[in-house]
Amino acid sequence: MLSDKFHEVLENEGIVTIVTWGNEEPHIVNEWNSYLVVTEDERILIPAGIMHTTEKNIKVNNKIKMALGSKNVKGYDNYQGTGFVIEGTARFISSGAEFNMMKKKFEFLSRVLEITVTSAKQML
Amino acid sequence: MLSDKFHEVLENEGIVTIVTWGNEEPHIVNEWNSYLVVTEDERILIPAGIMHTTEKNIKVNNKIKMALGSKNVKGYDNYQGTGFVIEGTARFISSGAEFNMMKKKFEFLSRVLEITVTSAKQML
Numbered sequence: 001m002l003s004d005k006f007h008e009v010l011e012n013e014g015i016v017t018i019v020t021w022g023n024e025e026p027h028i029v030n031e032w033n034s035y036l037v038v039t040e041d042e043r044i045l046i047p048a049g050i051m052h053t054t055e056k057n058i059k060v061n062n063k064i065k066m067a068l069g070s071k072n073v074k075g076y077d078n079y080q081g082t083g084f085v086i087e088g089t090a091r092f093i094s095s096g097a098e099f100n101m102m103k104k105k106f107e108f109l110s111r112v113l114e115i116t117v118t119s120a121k122q123m124l
Numbered sequence: 125m126l127s128d129k130f131h132e133v134l135e136n137e138g139i140v141t142i143v144t145w146g147n148e149e150p151h152i153v154n155e156w157n158s159y160l161v162v163t164e165d166e167r168i169l170i171p172a173g174i175m176h177t178t179e180k181n182i183k184v185n186n187k188i189k190m191a192l193g194s195k196n197v198k199g200y201d202n203y204q205g206t207g208f209v210i211e212g213t214a215r216f217i218s219s220g221a222e223f224n225m226m227k228k229k230f231e232f233l234s235r236v237l238e239i240t241v242t243s244a245k246q247m248l
Contacts, residue, residue: 015193015207017141019150026143026150028191030207030247067152069139083139083154123154 001120002042005073006084010036012070018046018113019067020053020090022060027053033068037102044086045098046113047106054113055092064090064115075124087119125244126166129197130208134160136194142170142237143191144177144214146184151177157192161226168210169222170237171230178237179216188214188239199248211243 016031029051037045044066048054058064069083076082092111093099102112140155153175161169168190172178182188193207200206216235217223226236 013195014138015191015195017143017152017191019141019143019152021145021150025187026145026189028141028143028189028209030191030193030209032195032205063149065150065152067139067141067154069154071137071139071156081156085152085154 001117002038003120003122005082005122006120007038008073009033009068009070009082009084010038012072014068014070016066016068018054019065020057020061022057027057029054033070035106037105039098042117044115044117045102046115047102047109048092048111048113049108051111051113058090058092062089062091064088066115069124075122079124082122082124085121085123086115086117088115088117090115125241126162127244127246129206129246130244131162132197133157133192133194133206133208134162136196138192138194140190140192142178143189144181144185144187146181151181153178157194159230161229163222166241168239168241169226170239171226171233172216172235172237173232175235175237182214182216186213186215188212190239193248199246203248206246206248209245209247210239210241212239212241214239
């Protein structure tokens with residue numbers, strides 16, 4: 001589901017926007033492209049330092065949307081730049097092998113935000 | 125309200141994520157940093173090519189949230205990278221002097237998304 005083009009975007013630094021929504025208006029948090037780790041079964045793992053509102057939203061509604069892109073990666077029709085909108089379900093993990101692997105990479109994290117992707121749409 | 129740091133981010137290319145929400149779940153569209161034009165009174169003008177769902181949402185609820193950033197711009201405490209979450213109200217404009225100015229810059233636009241900023245928070 002996650003194309004080579006998606007992986008190419010991750011290799012170019014940029015800002016990732018993550019959107020969650022519970023009973024209130026949508027909440028935004030940001031990460032860097034280089035902080036996203038894709039597992040072999042194509043879940044996306046993201047280091048979470050604070051993200052309290054995101055976690056609160058996820059408890060009410062585990063749907064998540066995320067956007068990222070890079071002007072350095074070619075999109076459709078040779079357009080200079082591409083971007084993806086990812087949809088999925090999310091949970092926070094705070095122990096286990098994947099948590100430990102992520103903690104080694106990103107010492108600042110307190111939990112890992114795990115996204116199970118349901119849709120990964122290349123927009124450009 | 126829009127700091128020098130915000131303007132510095134606009135000078136570095138990156139992906140902008142715009143979030144609107146009407147009666148359904150939040151909707152995401154993206155733009156490039158370089159496509160944002162700040163007016164003298166600090167409204168943000170954005171070329172809109174399609175953005176049908178965004179326009180539909182704005183008719184129900186004119187609130188908007190937007191995130192952008194750059195790893196090339198220093199944040200707080202000398203951190204390498206910064207980002208902003210902007211909140212405001214939005215409308216689409218399809219005629220007038222500002223529309224014409226934007227149309228000259230961005231031939232592909234059919235309308236201009238105008239954001240009146242209520243909050244511009246530097247996150248990093």
